[in-house]
Amino acid sequence: MKPLFTTLTFLTALVLLSACSTSTTGRKQVMLFSDNELNQMGAASFEDMKKNTPISRDKNVNAFVQCVADAITANVPKSAHNGAWEVVVFDSKQVNAFALPGGKIGVYTGILNVTEDQHQLAAIMGHEVGHVIEHHSNERLSAGKLSNIGMAVTTIAVGASDLENKGLWMAGLGVGVQYGLIMPYSRSHESEADIVGQDLMARSGFNPQASIKLWQNMDKLSNGAAPAEFMSTHPSNQTRIKQLSQHLPTAMTYYKANSNPSCQKPAVIPTPST
Template identity: 45%
Template structure:
């Protein structure tokens, strides 16, 4: 009897904890956000330092000017990083087309991306998408889910004693065990769609043509080589992604038109050396 009471109390506490950590994302999805923004920013900074140790920074002034021009226009049309402060842009000298954004406001662009994102609008689409993951706190949600799963596992052990008991199995099912959530695994489909929607908004508000986002993903799909693109392993480009982008295009085109009417016409050009 006493044991049962303890179980109920633990379950209630766990549910309360989950409820308290539930937050609404910018497009109205509910997700777990356990971690305060300064802690997320610290994790972002640590990851960023590590990348900087492993990958050389590009010193090419023309490429840096171009990437900064696009990134500054897009970030000016997006919310600041949750921790406050500015978005920081680094161009990495790496042939593998890739881009990322981290909590704390770190944006990284590989020089190799410029062979896939063939103009400023397409580069803006990538940057918009990546910072969309940060403003929607997808990293926080992913870590929180992992945290909840681990906390849940301990709870299962406390509750059930043996993992084979009926209670244990029920809880395992409730927690959706088997889902491995790790830092290098791709974001979920829902998170990818959300980053696409936010990215379209940010680029359009900055005065970049949102139609170019579709061409960008088509380029991604067509870029072949001995190895599949690393970017594609975490950002699957397929027909369903393009269909969703097309659905969201009318709203983005309205924003684009408004921005252009208000004089948002970023002039970012890559001056190639002769």
């Protein structure tokens, strides 16, 4: 067993070294998938969403979301996506939005009742597109792949030992992977997307101060119901507000250098049935 264990450990280290990259904020990244693979996954997921989730046909709502999206995506680096972006408004009460590799953006009508104006919607959209810019989907898929390799290596090591209650050891390791690696890794992604998104919205002519107001609104909406930060894949609202406030002076320099879009939020957002 020992030679196999050593070989697997060596191969894991080799994969890590060969797949290393650096984000725009200077954070080290491990990415095991090609852009083409991620784009195909993003397109397939988006098509599935469109088949299974009602799509809003309200012209004013779609015009508002498209207006903000056009301003935001015009400033996305070509390295993240070189081409047109597909934007779809989903008719759902979910307070959410997302962006996928391959130039896909989804906005749920539920988020439009939380965002007060074009600037706050741009904060949400900038954040989601920030995940695409920083290749977070690739990192998360890669982390999952590597954690599976690590679990396999550990299974071999534990299987070759004389430890009792091996099932409990493996279960404990699973918890350790979840809270010690995957969740903090996701929190670092969220914090990075917040900062990258704040800069992106500012470069697109939207007031970056709105990103702070947005999370203050989100904090009120959650009413203290969010889980403890160490057990969440997202930073706490207060952490996000603090980080965005600290970065605001930098984002404001970009904002002052750009013209302001004029995307008018409809006075009434139709209430979806689901």
